[in-house]
Each structure stands twice: as C-alpha cells, then as structure tokens.
Amino acid sequence: MASRTYAYFPGCTLRSHAHEYERQALAAGQALGIDLVELPEWNCCGATFPLNAENVMDLIAPARVLIAGGKAGGDLVTLCAVCFHVLRRTANFLQTHPFALERLNAFVEEGPYDGQLRPRHLLEVVRDDLGWAEIRQRVTQPQAGVRLAAYYGCMLLRPGPEIGLDDPEQPSVLENLIEAVGAQATSFSHSSECCGSYLAATQPGAVERASLRVVEAARAGGAAAVITACPLCKYNLEQAQREQPEESRLPVAYFTQLLTIAFGVDAPESAPWIVGAPA
Amino acid sequence: MDCGGAGMSEARPSALVIGAGIAGIQAALDIANSGYRAVLVESEPSIGGHMAQLSETFPTLDCSQCILTPRTVEVGHHANIDLRTYSLVEDIRRSKDGSAFQVRIRRKAAYVDWSKCTGCGACQEKCPFKVESDFERGVGVRKVIYTLSPQAVPNKPVIDAEHCRYLISKHEIESGTVAALTKSGKPAEPKCGACAKFCPTEAIDWDQKDTYEELEVGAIVLATGFDLMSPAQLGEYGGGQLPDVVDGLAFERLLAASGPTAGRVLRPSDGQEPRNVVFIQCCGSRDPARGQPHCSKICCMYTAKQAILYKHHVHGGEATVFYIDVRAAGKGYEEFLQRAQVQEQVNYIRGKVSRVYAENGHLVVKGADTLGHRSVDVIADMVVLAMAVQPRPETRRLAEMLDLAIDDSGFLCGLDEELAPIETLQSGVFLAGTVQGPRDIPESVAQGSAAAGKVIQRLRQQGGEAAA
C-alpha cells in the first residue's frame, strides 16, 4: 500500500478542546496509508478571515502557517473547517494580490511566501487522492443500518467558487463518505445552515437557537447522529442540547470517528450513534 | 418526399421561416397571404411552440389552444406554405450575388411514412411503452410513438428512436451486439413492433432515414424562440431534486385541460391536490451573480395568471407570490395584476426567497417580507419557479452559421436595438419573437408580421415572383 505524506496543521482548538478529532484523524490516516506530519512550528490561523480591504496585517497569522507549510513541502492539510477556510482564502488572496503579498513579506520574518501553496482539508484528500473505493476496501465494520446526518456548517463550503471544496447548495462529500462506510446518509434540510459559529462566546442564546434548529432538522430526517468536520459546530450543537436529558440528545461525531469505527481501529461499541451519548 | 404539409405549387419558394412558434407562424402566414411562398421549418414534430403548452394566456385568459389552433390549421392547409416539421436547418450559404440563400434542411427520420399515415392514432394507443415527455416538462409522459397533442399540426406521429424497443433491438441484431440466431436456430427478430401491427395503412417504415433537401430562398426569418433555464441550476430551491418544485411551463401543463392530469392541479410526488402553492419570481433572472442579468419580462404576468388559475381550480387554495418588483407594462396588465391581488386574493410578498427544502411531506419556503420588515417562512404543498427565459442552444448555432450578433444573454441582436430590431447585420435575415429576447404573445405576433413585412419588401425589391 503506497504511503502518502502531507504536512499537517492542527490549529489551536484541536490541541486544546478537540483532542479526539486529531487522534481519530491520525489513526484513520494510518489505516489509509496517510502520514500527517505536523508542522514543526505553527500558530493559530486567526479564526476569522478578515473581511475588509485595508489591513494586510490581519493576514499575518495565517500567512505564517502557509509559509511553514511551503517549507515543509507537498500539500498542507488541516482538519478544522475554520482553519481550512481561513488558510484557503488567505492563499487565494495573496496569490491574486501581489501588492498585498509584497507588503506582507516585508513584515514577516519567516518568509518570503511565494503565494503558491494550496491548503487542503482532509475530506478533500480522502475524496480526491484516495477515492471512495479505497475507503470501502478498508471497512471491516460496515455501519449497515446506521442513519447519519451530514452536517457541513458554513466554512467548508462558502463562498462556493472561492473555496471550491464542493457544491455549496447540494454538497455530497460527507454523504459519500457516510455511504462508503456502509451507513445511510439521511435527508437533512439544515446540512449547511449555520450553528452560530463564534457567537458562542458573545451571544450564547442566539447560538443555542440556531444550533437547536440544526439538531431538530437532523432528528426529523431520522438521523442517529450528526457527522461534522468542525470543532466549533460540534461544540455548539452539543452545548445547545445540554439542558436535555442525556438519553434524548442527538450525538455529534467527527467524520474521522466514522472512519476509525468502520476500519475497526476504535471499538465498534464506542460509536456515539450506538452509545447515544456525546463522544 | 415525405414532408407532411400541403402547398405543392410549382413556384420557387421565396422565404424561409425557421421556427414555428406563434411568431414564425404569423410570419409564414403573412408572407403566404401576400402571394409569396414560405418554407416553415420546425424541429418538433408539430407546430405551435410554447403557446401549445399553455393553458390560458394573459391577460385575457383566452384558452391558448383555442386561439392558436385556427392559425396552425391555416398553416397546415395553406397553398403557399411548405411545412417542414421534425426538421433542422443544417446549413445556410449566401448566393454569390448576395441576393439569395442556399439552404440545406435535414428532415429527421420519423420511421412513419406521413404520406400513408391518416392520423388515426391507433399506433399511439397500442404502443406499450411510456417515457418522460419534454412537452409535459417533467409532469407527464408520452408513448414512444407520439404526437405532441391531439390537435397537432400535422397530426402525424414520429417514433422516438432512442427509446423504441423495435429500433434498438433491430440495431443490436444488425450490428452484431446480439446473436443473429435465436437458441432454436431461427433468425432473431426485433422486439415489439406493436405500432406496425396495428397501423391500418402500413405507414410504419422501419428503414426510414434522415432526408436532405436543398433549396434557395430570397429571405430568412429567425423565429426559434426560447426555453426556460433549468430548475436543476438552482440547488437552493431543490430544483431537480424535489418533485413538487416545478417550473412555470410544468405548472401550465398541470393547469391545461389537455395536459397529463386533465387540468387537475396535482402534486407530482403523491398526486394530491396542493392546498397551498408558492410562486417564486425572478429565478435566475436579474441575477448577474449566478444566473442571467436580464429581466425575463413575462414571468410577473404569467405568475399572476397561474396563481389566479390555481385558485379557480382549487377552491380555497392559498397562492402566495414572492416578488422583487412586479413588471406589468403591457395593455391590460396592471389591471390584471390588481385583479390577482384584490379580487382573487393572491398573497403578494415582496422578498426574494433564499431557499426551499422539504420537511414532513411539505415544502418550507424561507423568504422575507421587505415591506413588512420581517423574515417569512411559508409552508407550501407545491412551489412554482419562474425560471429565466433564455435562448435555445439552436439560436447560438444559427447565429454562428449566419454570423449574427448576440447579446450578453445569448439572444440575437437586431441591426439596431432601438430603430431596427427586426433586421440584422445580414441583409435578408430578419428576427421575430423571443429569439431576440423575452417578450409576450402580442409582441411576438406583431414581430412576426413585421418580419413578414420586411421579407415582402425585400422580395418585391428583388422582383421575386409571387405565386398565383
């Protein structure tokens, strides 16, 4: 089995809150012959992509990650949907705005950055570099009869033409992954509706309302769990249900856990859609 | 030659009209009634264009078939019109002196000899197989051997070779894909063939081929019409995925008495009558970001019409229209709109819908009421999308063939968009109807006559002989 190596950027949340996401990704990667090699030095991506024209300084944080990625060679892969969004858009921006790139390189010691690196998400790597047939081949615990809701959130998909991961209105990569492990992707009207995002820190009530709408739509579609690729989505969807009795909460799991369970790396009985409690 | 129309006098044809929707029909009739000959070419098996699909027309609420049929019948019988349906214009070349055009027309193989066919309809009745019908826009089916409607002109069927069991199996035997002999040693026979068995005049001709015709004309009218943008391009409205989200022409087929549901408005998903229909305007129109930049002009009016007709068909049904700006500029249009809003009590909400999704057997329409300063969610049984009017792919092909200018939306340009909208850059080539841009029936008819006037003017100048 050919081994593929990718530079890997964890991001701050994976190291502090979402340890499981990283553990699962590395384990699933191993089963797939994917080597995720952490960047020797990295910083927070900044958690937002600046939406204003003036300040190139706002791009320094993600740019330094891109520079580190460029030095590591090959593709740079991340797991967090927000990191992916920020890095992808930063790379696009610097590639198409030479003046901004020049100013940025004047400020950053680690550079220069040549504006060429294209950061990727693990979902993309699985779909495009490996293919679903490879996934199916490694499934030892097919998740037959398991009904899962594919939740994309916002940052993986939008803005569609710029991010270019999937069709923002009718995406399919998560559904395809769910089906590749033998499970069933349920119809889910809120698959790309916002969970509330960073407002978790400032408007918890608004976030709870937004996240509950997502949870209820997943439930209405008959899902046993929600599959996600974003630590903030997972946090928000779980937090929104914390007032409910444990046995009635809809579990939320990373797509990487779907792989570790299906590959037999994690014990099948530990699957959140079986246990029924948040992982 | 198997051409399926009357009009066999000996005089040289003088004008070519491409497209037999209402604009092309009008042009052909005016040319023919002036004593000149018109060759009217239509890609469908019969004439009438989109008007043949409509239930009623705005703002009069005339039955569309009832006002169209006198014209189509006149075309079918006219001594000066050579009708070439199920045909395409393959090539057009200007003559050396520039005054005329050499045209090659391909008549597609119909596998039915129209000179023998009496239009009795037995073949359609006996054909065992149904397929999705383009004419029914996804809400109805037709037989593999078919006419577009009972009132079709000409009322002669064609066989859809792509789905015909006989033709497919015949091809497999001839090409060696399947064995030439059956297990018992007999020669393999193609399957089905029911139409041929029941045809009283032996009109089914399995060996029919495409035929070609070369002719020379003095003038050309392009009247190839429009199509609607596909709902599949608007994933956020569930287009192409949710069966109860349909486009305006599909809803017309549900309203039409001659349609697949005999005029009962029924949901495609479960055949139930929808009690609550939402109409969304500007789907793909006025949308430079993700669709067409232009306004499609007719949708505000046909949406009002469809909402009124829906409420007539379904007593107590609720109709809601989400609009941005209502455009009602024609004669009687504003009054019609007021009728929709006041007497018929169609709910008009100003706001462009963000998305439509399915929930619990209904559709949820996420909209906004910008005048009432609030977001609005409507639970609907059916959603009708007023999809953007756009040129057919055929139009681009003809534009390239004739070296004509097209605009940003792909419609053909007049010589001068203000003062010479009927003429084009090519002398002797004229435009009529929606080939030039979105427009309604009265405008299309007027332009058909205008184009005919230009044709007659040209032919007179050239001294072209008028038929007796």
Add this chain to the structure above:
Amino acid sequence: MDDSAVRAPDLSGRQAAWVREIETLSEQTLLACYQCGRCSAGCPMVDEMDLLPNQVIRLVQLGMKSVLDSQAAWVCAACLTCHARCPKGIDLPRVMEAIRILAVRAGGARLLAGDMPAQELAEAPPMAVIGALRKAGG
C-alpha cells in the same frame, strides 16, 4: 408627526465620509443592491437582529448614520449565506464588517477578553473566543 417628514428626504448623508469609508473598507458597490431581501430571507440570525440585513445596507445606501448604532452587525455570524445567494453578488458580510470597524474606531472595542464571563472563556473553544474578539475589535 414631525413636520420635516412632509419635505423631501434628506439624502445629503449619502456623501458623508462614513459612507465612503464603508464602501472603501468593504470594496462593494452599495447601490448595486436592489433590496430583493434574499439576504434577510436566508440569514440564520435574522430573528436576533433589530434591523434586517437588507435594511442595514439600505440605510448605508441612504446615508443614514443610525445604522452604525444598530446591533445587527454584532450578531452577524459571518456564515456567508447572504453573499452566496445575493443575485447581485454583493458581499454583505464585508459591509457588516465595515460597520463593525467604524464602530470600533469611533467607540473602542466592543468586546475585551477581560469582560467575557469566566465560564464562557474557559469552556468555549479557542477558535470561538479568538474569532469573537477579532470580530469585535478587541
């Protein structure tokens, strides 16, 4: 009713410096918005806002400075749905961000780490805290 209401609306605000700043910061042609309302129709936070998203851009179009006092921009989650579906391709999230920037420049950061409730600071993932602080200019 105020007597001034019967006179022509005062649109002198359209030439104001703050409007120019919003246009420059957002790089958007504000007048391209024809107020279809689709942004408001799809906004997940619309029910939390005092103004609809389409009203926010409308007030900037009209040069009405009260928009800078609205809380709508502060409950925008930057989900980008409005931008994804706008028929004119207007990047409304950038307009929201421009409003936030102007408000911070005028009145200081809206959120400081020290002001956040301790529990939220501890529990919320860093990406949320950092994101919120950057959006709020802290």
